[in-house]
Amino acid sequence: MRLEKCWFCSSTIYPGHGISFVRNDATVFRFCRGKCHKNFKMKRNPRKVAWTKAYRKLAGKELAEDATFEMEKRRNRPEKYNRDLVGKTIKAIEKVTDIRQKRQDRFYEKRMESARKQQLRADKVQLEKEVHLIKAPAGIRAEREKLKEPVRQADAKRDAMEE
Structure with a gap:
């Protein structure tokens, strides 16, 4: 039993599976599925198609x-x-x-x-x-109170001056 390699994606082709394409110069190209065959017919380079083994090796992912x-x-x-x-x-x-x-x-x-x-x-x-999403509500309330404190003091001074 001979296991072939797909010309385009380098995956294993089991006997009775895949597609063979023979060019006029008698070069045989074997493909594991129609996806690889169509990409070959569209003249795509396997090194530039992200899902092929050639691309993964070239990009250092394999x-x-x-x-x-x-x-x-x-x-x-x-x-x-x-x-x-x-x-x-x-x-x-x-x-x-x-x-x-x-x-x-x-x-x-x-x-x-x-x-x-x-x-x-x-x-x-x-x-x-996004720390505001995880801070405790009590801590947020305390911070708001601190921010409002100077405003209250300013309001109290203004009221005192008006009287």
């Missing part, structure tokens, strides 16, 4: 250089199967998958660290602007 991806490369040689070798290979694939997941998690945490700091700064600014 782990680009990882040795575990080398194992996924397609090989066109037929191989003789050995039961022990297949068992070991399956165990190795599980380990590689686990290692890749841990690397991706570390990469994500590292990338999100600056975003967390930026969000914290934005939250502090918003809190300073």
